[in-house]
Amino acid sequence: MTKSEYLTEYDGIVTTMQMYIDGSKQGKSALMRPAFHPEASFFGYAGEQLASGTQFLFDWIDKNGPAPKIEPRFVSVDILDSIAVVRLEVAGWSGNLTGSDVRMSDLFTLLKTPSGWKIIQKAFHWHS
């Protein structure tokens, strides 16, 4: 991996994360799919049930539909050359599956690939 500017990498990561945010807000998984690595995984509890696999996530986003009032905040963006960790807090989740005014904490790990930064895993905690 060649060394590069911190801000370039940071902005690349935020661009990828924005696809996730846009897809969440509009309830369209197609908008967020390009942000994910083909081998990406997904983990977390929806109630008592362990949800896993990106297909579960994409289906969930589509079924949930628009969540126009989500308020995402970047809590941390840590970059270690070819890998990165992003913690995102999202308040104001709503939709067909979510209900209203739900808060989620997300941990994303990302890998730098020739086609940009890709999410390799999303772990979430749904605050009750």
Added chain:
Amino acid sequence: MRPQLSTGSSGIVLRGGFVMPERNTPQKALESWKQIAGYLDRSERTVRRWEATEGLPVHRREHEKQDTVFAFKHEIEAWSRLRTKCPGPEATDETTGIPPAKPLANTYLTEHDAITRTMHLYIAGCRAGDGDLMRPAFHPSATISGYCQGNEYSGSVEHVFQWITANGPAPNINPRFARIEIIETIAVVHLEVQRWSGKLAGANARASDVFTMLKWNGDWKITHKLFHWHDQ
């Protein structure tokens, strides 16, 4: 560059003779196998085995011979607390395992210690060159990703177990927890490991690892390992 540390009775002596007062040091250290064994009230042979097979957190000094070790009391206590909770098949050796540490009332500390316990299984596997030793630290569907010699590998965690076993022992690895962040059911751990060695790692390599973890069936399991090998 990290300051060269040595501990003295009056505090930690940094290179250049500067003495950091004891009260500013995060924890007291045990300075040898003998002291670690004494602290746990077991033989040196037993504590060496616990390090090799059960993740007893023992550190190596850099730039010194392999068997110069030290341990932090708070790490030993955290390890023993969890080991007491789930005694393995070898708990009957000598007497009945190690002296029970006081159970923790603080939820945060309980979760933090459970996470480091899982991570120490990973570290023990790396050190021993034994993939099966670290297997219990991982969720069955865990995956890994990162670059190895310029080639991306993303896929099943089985690759890690095979790599670790093929690499063989890496007795001098020097791991440090750079970050442990817990959000109720999920957590992220950034582990920095220096002095990697072995058939595949080469000599004196440095790795940065980011582990995502899930609280699963009452235990913390690694669901993903993201790694970066630093240039030599």
